Amino acid sequence: MIDIRLMLVDDHNIVRQGFKSILEDKGFDVIAEAADGKEAIDVARKVLPDVIIMDVGMPRMRGIESSRRIKKEFPSVKIIMLTIHTNETYIYESLDAGADGYLVKDTATEDLVEAIMTVVSGKVYISRNFPPDILENYSKLKKAGKKADQFSRLTNREKEILQYIAEGNTSQAIAKELFISKKTVENHRANIMNKLGIHDTASLVMYAVKIGLVDSN
Structure with a gap:
């Protein structure tokens, strides 16, 4: 078991269960889930995970706004945005909100694991789908x-x-x-x-x- 406590946030249960299965197979401890950005804030307060894997587009509250509020309250919690959006604007908006990583949903399992380990080490992770100079820009x-x-x-x-x-x-x-x-x-x-x-x-x-x-x- 990898000693990193994860929380999954996505409005589709099937997506959460899919990622939960993948991550637990890799030895991670998925301790909590939430179905929207507002619920994510409440759950994060209760369980205080090490890393939150957060969808961008969700009902009630977008993942980006949820990330901003969680980061303000718990700066040490790492957040990886997991999304279908490949527009660089979403990356910039996510980083402005305090996100530590940005990953496209059709990514390989190895990339997801790498993203988690990268943000836990204190670095920013951006999906390979984007140019390498995206952080410099x-x-x-x-x-x-x-x-x-x-x-x-x-x-x-x-x-x-x-x-x-x-x-x-x-x-x-x-x-x-x-x-x-x-x-x-x-x-x-x-x-x-x-x-x-x-x-x-x-x-x-x-x-x-x-x-x-x-x-x-």
Whole structure:
């Protein structure tokens, strides 16, 4: 017996029983089941499994929302989304919800076992159906989203001045262009850096390029 306690969540009993049989044959301990996302939360609270294998699309509450709530309450519980969906958007949404793995339902038994062992070891597992750089792409999207959120904190005037700075203009040149004092420009520059957590002009320019405010050329 493998000392990993599993919970299965799927709205189709035949699917749960099929996976239960496969996993128990492999030596895993399937300690609980649930038929929808809402029930999954209640059952998880009672049995606190090591790993939850969760369907994405279910009645009453989707697996992704259920995963988000379970992860918030029990961060140590590992969750593998098991689904028919091969759209990368579902992977990103699952990872945002805190899922540790994403597996397509027609996967081989060996892949299911590998997914469980991978997430238990603290790593993320993504089905072989997807490109190997999927996690790297997700990371880039998250970073871009964070940068966009920071940018939205700037006032319209600060955004305007950031663009001028990124284009290589001096404070004096910007002041002349906008009919304001050099000191005002420098105050705006300081506010921009403070809001973005950036401390030098070179990094400010790099930031503007990364979010597409100015061209890298």
